[in-house]
Amino acid sequence: MTDQTHSYPVDGTNRVKRRHDRGFYDHDTVHKLLDAAVMAHVAYVIDGQPFCTPTLFWRECTRLYWHGSSASRMLRNLSEGEPACVTVTHLDSLVLARSGFNHSADYRSVMAFGQARLVEDPEEKLRALTMMVDRFFPERTASLRPATTQEIKATTVIVMDIDRASAKVRAKGIADDEEDYELPIYSELLPVRMVMGAPEACARMPGGVNRPATLAPYREGRLLEEALTEAYGMAYGAATGA
Amino acid sequence: MTDQTHSYPVDGTNRVKRRHDRGFYDHDTVHKLLDAAVMAHVAYVIDGQPFCTPTLFWRECTRLYWHGSSASRMLRNLSEGEPACVTVTHLDSLVLARSGFNHSADYRSVMAFGQARLVEDPEEKLRALTMMVDRFFPERTASLRPATTQEIKATTVIVMDIDRASAKVRAKGIADDEEDYELPIYSELLPVRMVMGAPEACARMPGGVNRPATLAPYREGRLLEEALTEAYGMAYGAATGA
Secondary structure, three states, rough: OOOOOOOOOOOOOOOOOOOOEEEEOOOOHHHHHHHHOOOOEEEEOOOOOOEEEEEEEEEEOEEEEEEEEEEOOHHHHHHOOOEEEEEEEEEEEEEEEOEEEOOOOEEEEEEEEEEEEEOOOOHHHHHHHHHHHHHHOOHHHHHOOOOOOOHHHHHEEEEEEEEEEEEEEEOOOOOOOOOOOOOOOEEEEEEEEEEEEOOEEEOOOOOOOOOOHHHOOOOOOHHHHHHHHHHHHHHHHOOOOO | OOOOEEEOOOOOOOOOOOOOOHHHHHHHHHHHHHHHOEEEEEEEEEEEEEEEEEEEEEOOOOEEEEEEEEHHHHHHHHOOOOOEEEEEEEEEEEEEOOEEOOOEEEEEEEEEEEEEEEOOOOOHEEEHHHHHHHHHHHHHHHOOOOOOHHHHHHEEEEEOOOOOOEEEEEEEOOOOOHHHOOOOOOEEEEEEEEOOOOOOEOOOOOOOOOOOHOOOOOOOEEEEHHHHHHHHHHHHHOOOOO
């Protein structure tokens, strides 16, 4: 359950400076946008060079977890705790206005800041590896071939307590200068959305293996973010996902 | 036109280390993935703190341009030329395998590295402001209310010559350990795609203003990346978009 009464602290790092009317810092807004996504972009620095890496991630309370391999450059660097910025973006539309200046896009994004570190404690790591699957596909790990020692060793999990975070939301569609509306210029909103295709069952399954009911959130034509949000609620319920 | 015979140089920064079989460096692969997107995530560093910012962007030859405001923290810092990493990600599916370890996603991503700087030359800036609209909506700027001096001043454009870049592509769907296929475990591929909704014409247009033919790439139900790729070809043609 998210929390409308708590907010992330605001300072020079996460304050939404440009278009500050679009900025939100409350847990409720920030967490809902995070829990509606499967992929984040993580920024980190090695020897002054910034890297921006796409990765699967998930939230637990005010922590973010994400996945990598012991071999990746990011994780080698993060093992001792490194500043990172985790960003999630939902694009909602393109806005064709009557001036170039008012062309825009509707979107909802979150930037979360903190110190990222490797999950090294064996118990914490096993639990994270379970949730890496079960957050998206509730209760699925219990039905899988168990992880081998080598697989656990070869999978790396990163965790970051969110120190500061901000959400930025534009949801106003076409917004031209008042005097421009009477001009004979075509203007429109182009909605976009991330949609699910039809699930494709593996052709190599033995007979009698059926799709588990826990995958019900994922069905053809549905918004991916709705499926992810529903699955999140199933996986974490009202207690631990706060 | 993209170029199958040229590649970006490879060094420790852009080499795909983990899963190197998924790495590509040729202009053709990298540019096609860039031109199929409207949004990138840009990583940059201020006083050791990484930031990851979503932004509209476009490509011209081996340059990337993106948009911001003079007020944004990123641009203040980038005015003198700062290392940046621009990442574009297309998510294609979620993969539910028979072990946690083989759970995965199909995706196509690009990471591009270089020194980002403000576009300050007035002529270069005007041309960039035109292409910021026309790259997505061919020939549109000519039909718009002209930009004011104040608008031009208030809009900031960033440019980055791509020094190094890599594409990373996973497109193999379910890939379990051979001995796991006979297990009675449900496995499936969940395709996802960014789709266009029905364009919504502005309700405040004067009578007789029709949708221009140049917006034909954008139509309901189409993949956004197909529309963006088609519009890119219309805007840049075979000559300048190389």
